[in-house]
Amino acid sequence: MDMEDQLKKYNYNTPYRFHMPGHKGKNIFSPNExxxxxxxxxxxxxxxxxxxDPKGVIKDMLDSIANTYGVRRSFMSTNGSTTSLHAAILGLTNPKDEIIISRDCHKAVYNAMILGDLNPIYLPVSRxxxxxxxxxxxxxxxxxxIKHTDAKVVVITYPxxxxxxxxxxxxxRVVHKYKKIIIVDEAHGGHLKFSGLLPISAEEAGADVIIQSAHKTLPALTQTSMLHINSNLDTSRIESYLSILMTTSPSYLLMLSLEKSVRFMSDNGKxxxxxxxxTVEKLAKEYTRAGKIFKGRDYFLEHGVYEFDSSKLLFRLAEAGIVALYGKKLLRNRYNIEMEMADTEYINGFMTVSDDLEDLRFLFQSVDDIIRSESSDTIIEADTYANMTLTPEVSMNIRSAFYAKKTVxxxxxxxxxxxxVYIIPYPPGIPLICPGERISEKWIDLINTLNQKGIEILGLENGNIKVIKDNQ
Incomplete structure (x- = not known):
């Protein structure tokens, strides 16, 4: 079966999409055009x-986007937010610099350290x-x-x-107190500013540089990304890196998609x-079995989370004695619903402006039906991400490790x-081990445990791993 046939089959068999991209396969701009x-x-x-070198309609589009998001300047990438992150990080650092990053950052941030020959200072994460x-x-x-380092750039993920x-x-506020620059990977937050029912956006919070993946939460085509400048930074090197890293043949379809998506959100997003x-609040009450394991904003705030983006539809199937990976398969095979992800505990769906009452009702109804037919008293271990908050010993610069000779x-x-190489459990897609970090028995045991639970481990090939050759 070739790609065209596979795509046709998917579109025919899976009418309910709760995954990226945010348009959900619908042309909500002009349904008849x-x-x-x-x-x-x-x-x-x-x-x-x-x-x-925008001077006409593209410049007008970028100015309009900046006005919509309330920032000083906006740039776009048709190479996705990976290029936006690389351009921002490389444009604000110099080779050999230290850079402060949260350990839960996307792989693109780590790859920027390879490109820029940067050395990380990790911000701890918790479970x-x-x-x-x-x-x-x-x-x-x-x-x-951050207060005990000369590093000038901080990178975090939000949400x-x-x-x-x-x-x-x-x-x-703390970053600016110490005269540093904060880059926020807001790939999953391009929609936040359009509703007061959602958490504050990074641009509204005063972050210096914000990167958003429009295709994740807006009705834009895949690979559309925005890079916002929200302070009086010199952007010349960022612009140079965008030009270096981005294709010289950017897609006008992607640019058009972004323009129409931001305009749609401005007019209709709220x-x-x-x-x-x-609607989600009502459905969680109406479908009581699904509602019991649906984890919304109130649940997370009650359990110590500062704030929660309610457009994420999280069902903790483990509480019904169902392994969430199995539940995701049931949704696909029985009900033609494709979710964004599943681990052993949760299934995660993305809700956007492209969804409607029928979509959301069918999701809750289907989860409710799965619980009715599949629930059990079996205890599903709630420790999928246990020990994934630790950081291995850094034994070699990440760039040096990338270029070093390797063996399997x-x-x-x-x-x-x-x-x-990177060892990345997916989900959640956060590097567990990076090139240049030492592997111990503790990490080997953890990787094997995750593998046994059905979590995909990127970087492993048939149980093998690439390591630095001649390491003593």
């Missing part, structure tokens, strides 16, 4: 400007014993970490993949988001070796 097709796939011709999820934001530890939000206003948020060993024979 196919605007994002071949006719609009063009190159830089007269009247249509150049993303690498909430009640929710079982990882979060960052211990303000006392945060301030202690998390699961919707957990730290006290971003206080974090920004109404559509809040209608859906209220069975994971179980890799004790005290230096990792030559």
């Amino acid at each position: 196919e605007i994002l097709l071949y006719g609009n796939d063009i190159t830089e011709i007269d009247g249509l400007d150049n993303l690498h 909430n014993k009640n929710t079982g999820l990882i979060y960052s934001g211990n303000l006392e530890e945060f301030e202690t970490t 998390s993949y699961f919707g957990i939000c730290c006290n971003i206003e206080e974090i920004v 109404i559509r988001l809040e209608e859906n948020l209220h 060993l069975p994971l179980n024979s890799a004790n005290q070796q230096i990792a030559g």
Whole structure:
């Protein structure tokens, strides 16, 4: 089966999407007009400007986006937020610099350290014993970490993949107190500013640089990303890196998609988001079995989380004695619902302005039906992410490890070796071990445990791992 056939099959069989991208396969801009097709796939011709030197319609689009988000300047990437993050980090640091990053950052942040030959100072993350999820934001530890370093740039993630939000206003205040710059990877937060029912956005909190993946939470096509400048930074090097890293043939379909998505959110985002948020509250009460394991904002606030993005639809199936990975498969195979992710405890769905009452009702009804037919008294261990908050010993600069010669060993024979690759459990997609970090028995045991639970481990190939060659 070729890709076209597979895509046709998916679109035919899976009408209910609770995963990225945020448009959910729907053209909510112009339902009767196919605007994002071949006719609009063009190159830089007269009247249509150049993303690498915008002076016309693209400049107008970026100015409009900046006005919508209330920031000084906005840039866009058609290479996704990976390029935006790389450009921001490389544009604000110099080789050999230290950089302060939260350990729960996306792999793209770590790759920026390889590109820029940077050395990390890690901000600790914690696991909430009640929710079982990882979060960052211990303000006392945060301030202690950053005040004793000359590093000038701090990078954090807000909100998390699961919707957990730290006290971003206080974090920004502390960063600025020590005269540092804060970059916020707000890949999952491009929608926040459009409703008062959602957490404050990073741009409203005063962060200096904000990166957003429009395709995650807005109805935009995959690879659309925004980079906002929210303070009086010199952006010349950031702009240079955007030009270096981004394709010289940016897609006009992606640019058009972003323009229409931001405009749609400006005109309709508040109404559509809040209608859906209220609908979710009602459905959680109506479908009592699903509602009992549905974890919304009240649940997280009661259990020590500072704030929560209620557009994340989290069902803790483990509480019904159902392994969430199995529940996700049931939703797909029985009900034609595709969720964003599942681990052993939670299934996670993304709600956007593209969803409607029928979509949301069918999701709750289906989860309710699964619990009715599949629930048991079996105890599902609530420790998927236990020990994933620790940081291994850094034995080699990450860039040096990337370029070093490597050899392949069975994971179980890799004790005290230096990792030559990332080891990333997915979900949640946070590096457990980075190139240059030492592997101990503790990490080998943890990786094997996660593997046994059905968590995919990126970086392992048939139980083998690449390590630095000739490591003593």
